[in-house]
Structure formats: structure tokens, C-alpha cells
Amino acid sequence: MTRNTGSLFDRFATLGAAAALALSFVAAPALAADPARIQATGDEATAEARTAVRSLVDRVLGELSKQGVDDDTKIKSLEKIVFGEFDFGTISRLVLARNFKKFNKEQQKDFENEFKVYLSRSYGKRLLRYANEKVDFRKARVEKRGDVTVMTMIIGGAADGIDMNYRMRNRSRGWKVIDVVIEGISLISNFRTQFKEIISRDGPEGLLKRLRDKRFVAEEHEGEAA
Amino acid sequence: MPRSRGEVGHALRGAVVLTALLVWGCATPPESDPWEKMNRKTHAFNEGLDHYVLIPVATAWDFVFPEFVQTGIRNIFDHVNRPVIMVHNLLQGEPRRAHVDLVRFVANTIFGLGGLVDVASMDGVPEEDEDWDQTLAVWGVDSGPYLVLPFFGPSTPRGTVGLAADSSSGGYSYLMPWWGSFITTGTQLLNTRAIYLEEVEQSRRDAFDYYIFVRDAYLQNRANEIANGDVEEDVDEDDLYFFDDEEFDEFEEEEPGDSEASFHDSSADQETPI
Numbered sequence: 001m002t003r004n005t006g007s008l009f010d011r012f013a014t015l016g017a018a019a020a021l022a023l024s025f026v027a028a029p030a031l032a033a034d035p036a037r038i039q040a041t042g043d044e045a046t047a048e049a050r051t052a053v054r055s056l057v058d059r060v061l062g063e064l065s066k067q068g069v070d071d072d073t074k075i076k077s078l079e080k081i082v083f084g085e086f087d088f089g090t091i092s093r094l095v096l097a098r099n100f101k102k103f104n105k106e107q108q109k110d111f112e113n114e115f116k117v118y119l120s121r122s123y124g125k126r127l128l129r130y131a132n133e134k135v136d137f138r139k140a141r142v143e144k145r146g147d148v149t150v151m152t153m154i155i156g157g158a159a160d161g162i163d164m165n166y167r168m169r170n171r172s173r174g175w176k177v178i179d180v181v182i183e184g185i186s187l188i189s190n191f192r193t194q195f196k197e198i199i200s201r202d203g204p205e206g207l208l209k210r211l212r213d214k215r216f217v218a219e220e221h222e223g224e225a226a
Numbered sequence: 227m228p229r230s231r232g233e234v235g236h237a238l239r240g241a242v243v244l245t246a247l248l249v250w251g252c253a254t255p256p257e258s259d260p261w262e263k264m265n266r267k268t269h270a271f272n273e274g275l276d277h278y279v280l281i282p283v284a285t286a287w288d289f290v291f292p293e294f295v296q297t298g299i300r301n302i303f304d305h306v307n308r309p310v311i312m313v314h315n316l317l318q319g320e321p322r323r324a325h326v327d328l329v330r331f332v333a334n335t336i337f338g339l340g341g342l343v344d345v346a347s348m349d350g351v352p353e354e355d356e357d358w359d360q361t362l363a364v365w366g367v368d369s370g371p372y373l374v375l376p377f378f379g380p381s382t383p384r385g386t387v388g389l390a391a392d393s394s395s396g397g398y399s400y401l402m403p404w405w406g407s408f409i410t411t412g413t414q415l416l417n418t419r420a421i422y423l424e425e426v427e428q429s430r431r432d433a434f435d436y437y438i439f440v441r442d443a444y445l446q447n448r449a450n451e452i453a454n455g456d457v458e459e460d461v462d463e464d465d466l467y468f469f470d471d472e473e474f475d476e477f478e479e480e481e482p483g484d485s486e487a488s489f490h491d492s493s494a495d496q497e498t499p500i
Binding site: 163 | 297353433438441451466
């Protein structure tokens with residue numbers, strides 16, 4: 001009797017395992033990002049925007065995985081790639097929002113440059129920590145007034161499973177990144193909220209000063225690390 | 227004689243829920259942050275705690291355990307919590323996502339050494355976390371204003387209720403003695419903190435106002451998780467990416483490297499993205 005129960009249990013276990021196995025093989029690919037679906041939703045715009053993000057990501061990953069190149073040179077090359085593919089004019093305006101009008105032309109240009117330098121210092125160093133990650137392209141979606149959101153996910157490493165979406169806008173010089181949304185957190189929204197308070201308290205010059213101070217702090221920190 | 231875990235959990239949950247309901251007040255949009263003054267104080271307290279207690283211990287942890295061990299530990303915690311997430315997806319009327327959780331749980335149990343390796347993720351099965359805060363949100367419960375909890379960090383009244391409910395409905399907590407959950411919670415906390423040591427340190431250094439940075443990130447991230455990463459064009463969208471009262475026609479054709487910001491008033495009356 002004991003043997004019978006055992007074999008019955010065995011049989012159930014085998015059956016269960018087989019079913020689960022079949023289930024996971026059948027279901028997993030179906031539930032994963034389906035390339036056919038991406039094609040279906042993608043008219044010309046989403047296809048173009050995806051191609052732009054893919055080329056950007058490939059170039060960045062290619063740079064990151066280069067051997068025997070020191071960090072400073074890598075950051076310089078990354079800057080070159082990112083400065084070409086991000087539309088910093090639009091990003092600056094969106095980050096400042098209604099406060100943009102409070103800046104005169106010179107201050108607007110100043111802000112754009114300082115913010116660019118700040119972002120490159122802040123995110124350039126972060127990027128260097130990632131080299132072996134893969135980027136999985138998910139669906140792309142047409143937004144209001146022709147923008148496209150290209151959705152990606154980071155696979156592997158400490159940032160495994162992190163959603164990274166690129167908001168793309170069609171410019172005269174091609175599709176450019178105007179926002180990066182990581183796990184739902186928009187770069188533009190986050191800086192806009194932080195800057196709003198500084199501007200209302202200290203005005204445009206106050207914000208520009210804070211940005212320059214950050215640059216100084218970053219350099220000091222790099223000095224310490226070296 | 228120690229009180230049973232269930233009793234402690236019950237009493238704690240009751241207290242937290244009551245407190246949350248008392249301070250909830252009327253429905254306030256989270257952006258306004260009416261409790262900012264108190265929140266900033268709690269935030270400062272948490273920062274001190276992180277600085278003097280959590281970071282030193284997490285640094286030691288990070289030194290002792292290599293990255294793949296930390297990833298493994300994270301995977302196991304995610305794995306044992308998967309059935310709970312599945313139930314939440316059912317409660318939220320998302321049977322398809324619940325099915326994904328089932329597949330993920332089974333796949334990782336069989337092929338991932340009992341959850342140590344997240345093989346489902348390698349297969350591209352999307353991973354979404356679910357908890358009571360999200361389920362309550364799906365049921366239409368308002369979050370209330372932003373609230374920083376001592377020890378637990380960013381939250382809202384709804385998040386506080388959710389947190390209390392989560393702690394007493396964890397899948398594996400019933401399999402352990404009452405003190406077991408302190409060890410697992412502590413392990414999970416330390417491991418997570420160790421994984422993000424550098425990221426947090428850098429965010430803190432780079433932020434212009436770290437309190438606002440965290441608040442904005444928390445609220446956006448929650449909204450995203452509640453919508454399961456599919457935040458469609460919402461009301462804020464227009465505000466975030468466009469201005470209707472501005473015309474930026476001239477700017478759009480500007481070439482990179484052109485140092486003159488050509489920002490002219492235009493008489494065109496159609497809506498134009500900047």
C-alpha cells in the first residue's frame with residue numbers, strides 16, 4: 001500500500017511537473033514582448049524612433065564595453081554620442097517650463113550649457129558602472145502630436161528588470177530624445193520640480209549659480225577619488 | 227511568554243491603520259504636499275539613520291557578499307513573494323498578469339534552482355511588483371498627501387495602510403516563528419541597500435533638493451506601478467511635454483551648435499510643440 005501511494009504520488013508529481021513545463025514553454029514566449037505585435041503597432045514614426053534609440057543604445061553599449069580605454073576618454077566619447085542624440089534645447093525649455101520666460105537669452109543659453117554639463121557628469125559616471133547589461137526593446141507607442149515613446153528594459157546586472165523609456169520627438173535633424181523615463185520617473189519632471197523652488201526663491205541667476213556649484217563639487221569629488 | 231506573531235501583527239496593523247485614517251483628512255492631490263514641514267523633519271531623521279546605521283552595515287554586507295550572491299538573495303525574496311503578487315493581480319482584475327506570475331513562479335522553481343536564478347526574466351517575461359497599496363489604488367482608494375514615515379521612508383496614507391497589510395499577508399511569513407520575519411525583513415533591507423549603495427550616494431550628491439528629488443521619484447514611480455508601466459496620456463502629459471501658450475516655431479529649425487537661441491513671437495495660432 002505504501003508503495004502504491006508512493007507511485008501514485010510520483011505519477012502526480014511527474015504529471016504536474018510535465019504540465020508546468022509545458023505551460024512555461026508555451027506561455028512564456030507568448031507573454032513576452034512579441035515582435036509581430038511591435039510591427040503591427042509600428043507605423044513609420046515608431047519604426048524610425050525605435051531605430052534612432054537602438055542606434056543610440058548600441059553606440060553607448062559599444063563604447064562602454066571597450067577595453068583598455070580610461071574613464072575620462074570613455075565619458076568624452078559618451079558625451080559626443082549623447083549630445084548628438086538628445087535635444088537639449090527642448091529639454092532645457094521643458095525643464096524650466098513656465099519659468100523659461102524669466103531667463104533672458106543669455107541666461108537661457110547658459111542654462112542649457114550648464115545643465116548639459118551637469119547631466120553628463122551625473123549620468124556619465126553612472127553609465128560607466130554598466131557594461132555587461134543587455135537592453136531589450138519592447139513596444140513603441142505614438143503619443144500626442146507625433147511624439148513616440150520607445151520602451152526598453154535592462155536585462156542583467158544590478159539594474160536587471162529596470163524599465164527605461166525614451167520620449168522621442170521628430171526634429172529637422174531626425175528623431176531626438178527629449179526625456180528619459182526610468183521606472184516611471186521622468187527626468188524632466190524630476191528636475192522641473194527641484195528647479196521650480198530654486199527659481200522662485202533665488203531667480204534665474206540663483207539657479208545658474210547652483211548649477212555651477214554642482215560642477216565644482218563634482219570636480220572636487222573626482223579629485224578625491226583619483 | 228512571547229506573544230504570538232499573529233497578535234503582534236494584528237495590534238500593529240490596527241494601530242497603523244487607525245493612525246493613517248486619523249491623519250488622512252480629506253482627499254488632497256499628492257503634488258501639493260501639505261505636510262512638507264513635518265515630512266522634511268522625518269526625512270532628515272531617516273537620512274541620519276541611513277547615514278549612521280544602514281550605510282555602515284550595508285557597506286560591510288557589500289564587502290562580504292559578491293554581487294552574484296546579492297542578486298541571488300534578491301531573486302529568492304522576489305521568488306517567495308511571487309504567489310502574493312499573483313493574488314494581488316487577481317484582486318486587481320488582471321488574470322493575464324496573474325498567469326504570468328504563475329508561469330514565472332513555476333519556471334523559476336524548476337529551472338532557476340528554486341528561485342535563486344531568475345530564468346523567467348532572461349526569457350523576457352515582464353516582471354511587475356504588486357502590493358496592497360497598488361490593489362487599493364485599483365479599487366479606487368485615494369492615496370492622500372505625500373507622507374514620509376520614520377524608518378520606512380516615502381509613503382502616503384494609503385501606502386501606510388498598504389504597508390501594514392503587506393507585512394501581515396506575506397506569503398512566507400506564516401511558515402516561520404514570530405521572530406523570523408525580523409531576520410528576513412532585515413536581510414532583505416540590507417541586501418537591497420547594499421545593491422544600491424553607489425546609486426543612492428550619487429543621487430544624493432547630484433540632487434539640488436534631495437527631499438524633492440525623492441518625493442517626485444516616489445510619486446511618479448508609484449503612479450507608474452499602479453498603471454503597470456502603461457501610464458497612457460494622462461492630464462499631466464500636456465503640461466510635461468508641451469506649452470500651448472508659447473510658440474517655438476523658429477526654435478524647431480535651429481541647428482545644434484547654433485549659439486543664438488532664436489526665440490521669436492509667432493502669430494501662428496495652431497498648437498505647436500516646442
